[in-house]
Amino acid sequence: MLTIHDLFHQGKSVQEIAQELKISRTTVRKYLKHPEAVLSSSRPPRPSKLAPFHEQITRWVTQDHCTNCEVIFVRLQKMGYTGGISILKEFVHPLRPAVAGHAPVQRYETKPGDQVQFDWGEFVYEEAGVLRKYYGFVAILGYSRMRFVTFVKRCDTPTLIRCLMDAFEYFGGLTRVALTDRMKSVLLEMVENQPKWNPRFADFMVSIGVSPRVCKPYTPQTKGKVERSVSHVKTSLWAGITFTDLDDLNRQARAWCERINTRVHRTTHVRPVERLAEEPLLPLPADFAWERFATEERKVSWDGYVSYDGVLYGLPGPLHLAGNVVLVRERKGVLTIWSEGKRIFEIEKRPRSQESVPHPDQWTTVPSVSAQRRTPAPVGHLQPAPDVANRSLQEYDQYARIEPVQEVLA
Template sequence: MKSAEEIMEILNAYDLTGSLRDAGELAGCSPNTVKHYVERRAAAGELVQAVQRPMLIEEYLPKVEEWVERSKGKVRADVAHDKLVALGYTGSERTTRRAVATVKGSYRAGRVRVHRPWVVEPGMWLQYDYGDGPVIDGVKTVLFVAWVAWSRFRVVVPLRDKTMPSVFAALDQTFRRLGGVPTYVLTDNEKTVTVEHIAGIAVRNPQLVGFAEHYSATVLTCVPADPASKGGTESSVKISKADLVPKDTNLLEEYGSFVELEAACLAFCEKVNTRPHRLTKRPPVEMLAEERLRLHPVAMVPHTVAFGTTRQVPANTPMITFESGQYSVPHQLLGATVWVRTHGVGAGEQVIVVHVGEDGPAEVARHARATPGSPRIDDDHFPPQPEGPLERRPRAKNPAEAEFLDLGEGARLWLVEATAAGTSRMRVKMTEALALAKLFDPVEVDWALGHAAVHGRFAKADLSSILDHHASRPAAGEHRAGETPH
């Protein structure tokens, strides 16, 4: 085998002499060698290729092509090999794998989907999708993820379910965060959007049509089972789940409440919308400020048809009545109007309360079904309650009482227990305790008062007796030798 330099010398010698024999003498090789390289150069290198020998599988290739076509390019090579053996094929499985790979490559060559860059106009497109959220209180949540195509602005709203009222509330919140409504809204073919398909055309949900008309937007659905038609929001869902759902990769702790998840979603949106996007090299929040000029105004009154029936929260108690049951709502909604609906059936039926505020509709309460006479109450819906008969705390009414209570918790406990025991001459004994506090350490006097309260010793000399006994005891760690022999 000649090197490249030797081949060039042979060819140069032939070009110089025009004779195979003379060129061989100049290059130091045989005329046949000169002839070989001259012919190879004339054939444009085709003589370099090895001779293709017929393979055993060639006569079976039409059958392999048939199987690849029938399986739409998914047939496995080991399955094809077993079928070929049954037909009389005697070649190796390695040859079969190579043949199947070649046929699959030819099959896919004419079926590759070519993606053309999507050049969008400001204010035209918004896409939304869902992702599996974290589990809170044993219930799996949902992440509603919206993505504005031009500015790449993201909105993530946690939901408790994917029912139509929850989706409508999330969309309303999204529009208000954006500061406008885009022309088109693209999503999947969920039941909340598409009822059925006829001749490949989606039949819209009538309630969604009313929602879209209310906000002057057009809701479109992507091609079924084709996530590539809304790749922007698909990527946003992936990023949101990676940052918000506790996993081994992000070392997040479990969320203690739904409120914590809402705060985490807001922090995530703040982070991703204020840093430069890898394609536009600009923060989405800056681009949204420009795109907002092309958005339609958001309706002043949210679309509330799907939220249920209205109820007025009383002005003095945060409880509403719905279908013979009572349910609590946050006390901040006293006197406000809320919407109530049910979700689920049987033992899992829930009553959901929605309030429409400045930021749009928001779920404010979710209870299990109540029965008459047994209201559903959430303690977090009520402010701190005033003291009841069982929880009375001493409050000073004059300087003498204030000075006594300032001794500490022992003095407060003594006052509560002494009054409950009907102790006489209470004020005289309180004055004596203050006098002892000037003679002894006030901390010790407070301890003695607490000790007297626990053991029910409210007589006149009990407090001084406890102090004397305590003072006569040896200090901690001190050991005194007694006179009694052991």
């Protein structure tokens, strides 16, 4: 109160006093009008609604590297947070790591139905104290910004093709061009400035009528849409995610895609699902022309198992296929095994590695090991000796016409 009167006597206005003391003009007028009033001390700060969640937010940002405030905000609401997002952003901002600088680039927009960009990302998770990883396949349509994400155990060419098939099915059609970087599953090498494509990948792209394109070396900005999408998946979906197995993880990824694709995009200012209707995508191939690309060759072990994605699947019946090559087709979580154009059987794919799934009829006609060991043992035959007649020596002499020798007397 004394300070207010002192500043007032120095000729300062009510507004100047309020600004200097950081109080309202009403408060200044109150104490100038009533000198007997005692200026109360500053009010104690009200407890923040975010305060009970500070420790959890810090763990998400510093340990799980989740810095997307919209994602954190949704998680906090599920935990009972009733505050706003602005105070959350103020708390998270100093916890974020410094962002490295980027070179300026010119944005390139594609025409509707013209281009899809795709790429891989490595996603680390912890299992029983051990760090492991999955590979995340991310695809985005250049015009509508529709995004697709799926997680797999490997990133070889057959898996890449299956992921592309899933992405095209999710989008509802094919684009004219597919752009990615120079991964070995796509491009083997450049010979005199001409691409030497991976044969299996080239067969797939030619058959479905999509032209493959690769970026120039060390210029990932060329496919900046999918580069940013991979980064967004890591910071938005992956950071702090919990899942029981690969199937559960992909269910969450599909739900995330549905949610992201219905939000207004920051660049286009339109929801991707609404812009998708403007993309004249080409129709998908039908039947065998499409399904044949989901097939891989596998060799049957001598005990009647086929190994696929770290899981052993037993084959039914006799082991006539042991040591031979069969075809394994994976589509929509189901494995189908073929041999010489005939379907052997189908089985639901197991999401966890290191499993063994024997078939109930796997060894029904196979003899036991002990029987197999007894069979090749050599066998001999014991016969009785022939009967021999006893004859005197004189009979043999007669047959030989030998005269008996006369004994000479002395």
